[in-house]
Amino acid sequence: MQSSHAASAVAAAFDDANLIAHAGLVPVMRLAEQCGLARLVTDKVKLSGARNSAGAAADAKVTSIMAGMAAGADSIDDLDVLRHGAMPALFGGIRAPSTLGTFLRAFTHGHALQLHAVHRKFLAELAAHTPLLPGAGERAFIDVDSTHKRVYGRTKQGAEYGRFKGIRTLHPLLATVCTPSSRPVIAAVRMRRGKAADSRGAPKFVSEALATAREAGCTGTRILRADSQFYNAGVIAACRRAGAHFSITTGMNPAIKRAVHTIPDQAWQQISYPTAVPDPDTGELISGAEVAEIPAYTAFTGRKKSEQVTARLIVRRVRDLAKPPTVGEQDELFPVWRYHPFFTDNPAQTLKAEREHRHHAVVEQVIADSKASALAHLPSGHFNANAAWLTLWAMTYNLLRATGALASAFHAKATTATLRSHLVNVPARIARSARRITLHLPNNWPWRHAWTRLLDTVHGPSPEPV
Template sequence: MVSAASGPPRQPVFAELGQECAAGNFKGGYGFHPLTAWCDNTGELLAVIARSGNAGSNTAADHIAIIDAAIAAVPARWRRNLLVSIDGAGSSHAVVEHLTALNARPGWSVQYSVGFDLDERVRTAIGQTPEQVWEAALDAAGKARGDAQVAEVTGLLRHSTGGDRLDTWPDGMRILVRREEIETGAQLSLFEQANGYRYQPLATAAAGGQAQRLEARHRVHARVEGFIRCGKATGLAKWPSGSFAINTAWITAAAIAIDLLCWTRLLLLDGALAKAEPATLRYRLLHAAARLVSHARMLILRIPEPWPWAEDFADAFNRVRAIP
């Protein structure tokens, strides 16, 4: 984004963008690097933290702050049985220990499922895993897949030669590994290239459950990518001001808009519109040329009859009125 103003700048200028706290990020881009937390059950944006572009992807303090903010955003009656899923950026000691402490509170269940580093100890455990231990991964319908397998390597890491190689982590932490056939163009480590598979380790504290189902549960985290895409289309993609404080206010307003659209889909729409993305909702409903008129002491919302989604608009409006 370009911010232009006459006279001397009223805030620090970074590079040519004129935006406070804009900086290069770890993906090679330039701008900002916010953290977001989403509710998988509803698609709501529970919390967002504005950060400078060079903020670390695995900064434990930021992850802990947004976890606590997200839990606080969940209604109290639903906070006591939670699953927190994070990608590989969340596999730091401080984050896992914080989640373990949350789970230890009486009457609480806070499980976690986070990506784990494919480091030397995990690579060694994979190399020691017999072929017959690998089981078929499950797809979204719970059926076995032929192109991916799952194995648990906790025993090899905890009790194999060399002692407990997870001794600095909480006792209940388990390590699962998914392997899948290599896709063209995938970025791979030398270890993966030599073995002929792409590996994705994850850590969880679930005391029971099959490795296949626990791994499938973690794969649901991929829905976050869809949430983020819709969030960018609702204002998170472009921060308009040269002031970081104003940009922070902007993303707060964007978060409100994201949740309003989310609950519009959940409560007011059905069919294809209940799954529509922001651009579709804007075109079909939000930009409809409706008119509010007064007649016989009543307010009437008039929608052009030829509008293809006029009935959907009217149904949504009537559902709003029916909410207690």
């Protein structure tokens, strides 16, 4: 590919008032309207007292922020991407970045909780009106994990030196929900200080995530999956109160080690991976492992009887390539296995339960997605403004996932970056005729059929709940 004109023959002028750079926002924000986003914000988010001016028309400000995030904004200043060309002809109530920044800084912890309520109800509406979670009535997985987001500036509230030496972070907690045939969506998020323990507030958070999953249509078997940081009696009790199963990595604490060493050699089953998978400890690719189960293991024996839990302990072991086997009698003295146990009441057979637990890593895709989009920055010095920004990102993420589900089978499982480049960031010229606006998009756009299907679906009669 090369330029077809000499450099001197090309000129540019930013003077066309009928162009827009993000035509995909038309069906995206229409879907948000159909799912009652503005109404939910008006009903739930109440900025009172001296914050009244910032909270006026909160629905327009929330939708402006979410539209900017859908278009690729990762800071407050970037929200100005909405104010160009013919955007005012297509959308009313677009707010300036300065106004949106003032709105976010007016949030308190209570207002952030109000926005969480909006997120929860909005996800339920998206799931009711789009094929967002196919098969949710039969089986769904709720994955809980935390991440550290590096921030800069000593005046940023809540930023502390946590897990990573010399790096100041905030410490978001998130829960996703998915089915065996869908990509995950976000059930709940929480912003926390950099030094907060991974499991801080986890039982309450798990209860909220499980309730949100049920509201989103996950009425069948629900299985909570988590890493060893969440292996505690409170999290498991929250699962049982909600009528959900659990599958939680335990780590190799002394009690677990003693239990693992009681497993007879003949109990181990060979498994082979169709494609090599990374070892969770070393990152090396492995193609096979062995799995065994202790059917009745009692956890938390140091607690009172009512808090002890008896369930399955499933263990996967892989060869430790860093310790190659020796010869002769030394084989028994120096075993070459590393063990990865998890505690579960998943009713599936052993190998299936192990495979489903290993799929917990899908939550890392959402975390990576966040840091490549609106969470590339946590843009405010105010902790609660960043908490609101986090929740608005989660709502935008779910909105784009629902958009992809309506567009095509491919886009239903595409990443946010792909959805944005294929469906949202499409240039268009508007034309007006007989009180009707027509969008003229690029000829031969590769994903025009998916885009047209999306537009026709959301701009036709209001869809019936699926």
